[in-house]
Amino acid sequence: MDHEQAFELLPGYIDEELSLSESLEFERHLDSCEKCKRAYEQQRQVSTQLRQGDLRLDAPPELEKRIRAALPMRRSLWQRVGQRFGGFDATRGAGSTGGARGLPGWAPVGAMVVSLVALASSAGLYLSVPSGDTRLTQELVDSHVRSLQFDHLYDVISTDRHTVKPWFDGKIDFAPPVIDLAQQGYPLVGGRLDYVSGHAVAVMVYRYKLHPINLYVWPGNDAGNVVRIDERQGYHLAHWSAAGMNYWVITDAGEGELNGFISNLRAHTAS
Ligand SMILES: [Zn+2]
Numbered sequence: 139m140d141h142e143q144a145f146e147l148l149p150g151y152i153d154e155e156l157s158l159s160e161s162l163e164f165e166r167h168l169d170s171c172e173k174c175k176r177a178y179e180q181q182r183q184v185s186t187q188l189r190q191g192d193l194r195l196d197a198p199p200e201l202e203k204r205i206r207a208a209l210p211m212r213r214s215l216w217q218r219v220g221q222r223f224g225g226f227d228a229t230r231g232a233g234s235t236g237g238a239r240g241l242p243g244w245a246p247v248g249a250m251v252v253s254l255v256a257l258a259s260s261a262g263l264y265l266s267v268p269s270g271d272t273r274l275t276q277e278l279v280d281s282h283v284r285s286l287q288f289d290h291l292y293d294v295i296s297t298d299r300h301t302v303k304p305w306f307d308g309k310i311d312f313a314p315p316v317i318d319l320a321q322q323g324y325p326l327v328g329g330r331l332d333y334v335s336g337h338a339v340a341v342m343v344y345r346y347k348l349h350p351i352n353l354y355v356w357p358g359n360d361a362g363n364v365v366r367i368d369e370r371q372g373y374h375l376a377h378w379s380a381a382g383m384n385y386w387v388i389t390d391a392g393e394g395e396l397n398g399f400i401s402n403l404r405a406h407t408a409s
Pocket of ligand 1: 140141142144145167171172173174175
């Protein structure tokens with residue numbers, strides 16, 4: 139067992155949730171790793187304090203929003219928090235792809251999460267809260283997944299950009315670039331309106347073979363001209379800004395295919 143694996147299993151070890159063989163392996167690692175030993179001591183103390191004290195406090199709405207935004211990414215941790223306090227049944231919703239949306243009874247757990255955050259910071263443990271960009275990335279992943287789940291890829295289905303482009307007229311106050319890349323292997327298949335990060339955004343839907351590619355466009359200059367590629371929950375995301383527009387692309391196609399799509403798209407749009 140390496141350090142990464144051991145560190146991941148630490149909360150489970152403290153809660154006595156590991157199998158016997160996992161526990162033994164964990165203990166073997168603990169003997170030889172100062173970092174894990176320290177983390178174990180700290181978390182054990184937090185765990186004890188949590189069981190004893192009257193530690194409830196109400197979460198300010200802004201913090202609750204940020205914790206909610208962080209939930210899908212850190213499900214295993216929150217599930218353990220939930221299990222520990224019995225706020226919800228962590229096994230429910232585990233099979234759904236909806237992440238935190240599927241977890242019932244979140245609210246009572248919220249206060250405990252806040253206590254844990256407060257204690258964790260006082261104990262010197264690190265718990266990250268997503269930055270604006272991380273939240274936006276998550277929102278786009280959610281939007282992409284939703285568009286696939288609820289069969290809502292398009293409001294307008296057409297491979298003809300002369301049909302898709304005018305469809306946006308009067309629905310949004312900017313003209314998104316609608317470009318057909320069928321020749322390059324990325325046919326345009328439709329468009330839709332979506333709402334991301336407080337903006338009405340235009341989504342152009344393309345395909346690479348059987349992989350849908352969602353291209354989100356809205357006015358702004360939030361990123362530089364250089365394309366940034368990211369991976370989240372098995373999806374590849376890319377974003378950049380050009381000519382006063384923000385671009386985000388998300389797909390389950392590979393990074394090479396995504397890069398091909400972006401170069402072709404950028405070759406056809408103003409930069
Ligand atoms: Zn270690």
